[in-house]
Amino acid sequence: MTALWWRDAVVYQVYPRSFASAGGSGEGDLRGIQSRLEYLSELGVTAIWLNPFYPSPMRDSGYDVADYCGVDPKFGTLEDVDALIGAAGRLDIRVIIDIVPNHCSAEHPWFREALADRPGGTARERFVFRDRPNNWESHFGGPAWTQVPDGQWYLHLFDSSQPDFNWRHPDVVAMFERVLRFWLDRGVAAIRIDMANTLFKQAALPDLPPDAVSWPYYHQPEIHELYRSWRAILDSYPADEFPGPRGAVAEIWFNHPEEVLPYLTAQGLPQTFNFRLMRVPWAAGELRSVIDEARDMTRNSTGSMPWVLGNHDVTRLVSRLGVDQNLIRVPTDEWRRGTAHVDVALGTRRARAAALLLLALPGSAYIYQGDELGLPEHFDIPTARREDPTFHRNGGTAIGRDGCRIPMPWSGDAAPFGFTHEPTRTWLPQPNWSALTVETQSAKPDSMLNLYREALSLRHGHPALGDGDLEWLDQGDDVLVFRREPDFLFALNLRDETVSLPPGYRILLASGPVPDGSLPTDTAVWLTS
Numbered sequence: 345m346t347a348l349w350w351r352d353a354v355v356y357q358v359y360p361r362s363f364a365s366a367g368g369s370g371e372g373d374l375r376g377i378q379s380r381l382e383y384l385s386e387l388g389v390t391a392i393w394l395n396p397f398y399p400s401p402m403r404d405s406g407y408d409v410a411d412y413c414g415v416d417p418k419f420g421t422l423e424d425v426d427a428l429i430g431a432a433g434r435l436d437i438r439v440i441i442d443i444v445p446n447h448c449s450a451e452h453p454w455f456r457e458a459l460a461d462r463p464g465g466t467a468r469e470r471f472v473f474r475d476r477p478n479n480w481e482s483h484f485g486g487p488a489w490t491q492v493p494d495g496q497w498y499l500h501l502f503d504s505s506q507p508d509f510n511w512r513h514p515d516v517v518a519m520f521e522r523v524l525r526f527w528l529d530r531g532v533a534a535i536r537i538d539m540a541n542t543l544f545k546q547a548a549l550p551d552l553p554p555d556a557v558s559w560p561y562y563h564q565p566e567i568h569e570l571y572r573s574w575r576a577i578l579d580s581y582p583a584d585e586f587p588g589p590r591g592a593v594a595e596i597w598f599n600h601p602e603e604v605l606p607y608l609t610a611q612g613l614p615q616t617f618n619f620r621l622m623r624v625p626w627a628a629g630e631l632r633s634v635i636d637e638a639r640d641m642t643r644n645s646t647g648s649m650p651w652v653l654g655n656h657d658v659t660r661l662v663s664r665l666g667v668d669q670n671l672i673r674v675p676t677d678e679w680r681r682g683t684a685h686v687d688v689a690l691g692t693r694r695a696r697a698a699a700l701l702l703l704a705l706p707g708s709a710y711i712y713q714g715d716e717l718g719l720p721e722h723f724d725i726p727t728a729r730r731e732d733p734t735f736h737r738n739g740g741t742a743i744g745r746d747g748c749r750i751p752m753p754w755s756g757d758a759a760p761f762g763f764t765h766e767p768t769r770t771w772l773p774q775p776n777w778s779a780l781t782v783e784t785q786s787a788k789p790d791s792m793l794n795l796y797r798e799a800l801s802l803r804h805g806h807p808a809l810g811d812g813d814l815e816w817l818d819q820g821d822d823v824l825v826f827r828r829e830p831d832f833l834f835a836l837n838l839r840d841e842t843v844s845l846p847p848g849y850r851i852l853l854a855s856g857p858v859p860d861g862s863l864p865t866d867t868a869v870w871l872t873s
């Protein structure tokens with residue numbers, strides 16, 4: 345049986361607009377990504393996930409797709425995609441791409457055709473048009489419906505520029521089958537499915553009651569038949585040559601574990617993200633609880649749940665861990681508006697420990713670009729420079745996601761910090777990150793970057809790490825300790841005082857200084873016998 349590479353893969357999320365630019369536009373591109381593959385290889389990742397690079401008006405940074413089988417000229421060409429996949433493969437790095445099936449751009453030819461059609465016309469049946477709206481709210485703020493000149497309304501769970509598809513229409517099903525094969529034929533190793541649980545809506549489109557605990561567009565039963573058909577397509581590709589068996593990982597937000605299990609059957613999706621780890625506060629009991637929850641969900645399943653500490657939709661890890669953790673438990677207006685006090689030094693110390701936790705857990709891990717540099721959230725973006733539709737649709741009451749999408753700092757003492765070779769203004773403004781560039785951190789043995797490099801090198805070489813299981817050891821409240829066979833021990837101290845290290849072990853790696861065999865607060869260690 346061919347090994348399922350995704351079960352212990354370390355995947356690096358590349359946000360193409362903000363990773364690296366080979367041109368002078370101030371926006372990242374595919375050639376820029378290819379130029380930095382050696383960096384990713386040296387970091388030690390085994391795959392990269394690319395956020396959308398398709399033709400798009402960029403109303404939602406590419407998640408408003410106008411053509412699912414093309415490349416936006418700002419990112420490059422199809423030939424650049426092929427060159428990137430080939431170059432990555434020569435470094436044994438697989439390429440995962442985003443598929444955005446819930447909605448498209450209002451500039452997609454099908455939606456233009458729908459707007460030109462009459463109410464009730466066949467072109468409108470590919471989308472969700474109604475004569476009157478219900479009370480659903482957009483995830484980006486405001487109503488989830490927009491009226492067109494002839495009086496009908498169309499559904500958009502996100503921005504008004506992102507109309508939702510009607511997944512009960514055969515044209516939609518057939519188009520996405522073609523899209524999957526188009527990219528798999530080009531050598532894509534896996535797909536990441538955006539908002540994978542929202543595609544089907546209850547046909548009656550019922551109003552949401554004020555006390556709703558479930559939504560009539562989450563986890564509808566028809567979704568599982570669709571993903572069984574997608575799994576069959578993935579499994580039809582050769583498994584005995586690079587990139588090996590083709591995978592899929594789904595973005596699924598859930599309230600209860602039983603909502604996820606149907607996705608992870610043998611004929612269902614290989615993976616769904618585990619977002620719980622990045623949404624709980626820095627507290628031993630809550631961290632252990634979400635780890636155990638994921639282990640329980642996958643214990644008798646053929647699927648798995650990669651661990652995630654950050655991505656393009658959430659506040660940067662350093663800043664999340666550098667605030668009063670009650671703000672994570674119960675977000676306040678202070679947190680949503682980006683005015684909460686952030687202790688960057690504290691957040692960095694905790695983020696270093698969190699990195700060792702992430703990479704010691706059983707299974708696959710995803711690293712969001714820049715987290716390996718310890719980048720904090722950039723809160724102080726001028727209103728005129730903000731692009732996230734969530735900021736504009738809610739009138740600025742929530743600052744949105746721009747602050748975690750700032751272009752990467754590679755080198756130098758001033759913007760654009762090597763992001764582009766031209767002295768061009770980047771699409772989002774960079775703060776003074778001269779102390780956090782790849783160049784600066786590469787020269788410092790104790791930097792966050794070198795911590796990640798060493799952790800990944802050890803992970804790839806240690807027989808206890810990667811896929812498998814763990815056994816918790818009781819070391820008292822606020823200390824997380826687990827063993828992984830044959831001879832690996834992880835320890836994280838969340839107490840306000842130092843604790844003694846378990847006897848009989850030596851330190852492989854520590855997130856910070858460990859004097860005299862005592863583990864300081866907010867410090868993690870990898871140990872071996």
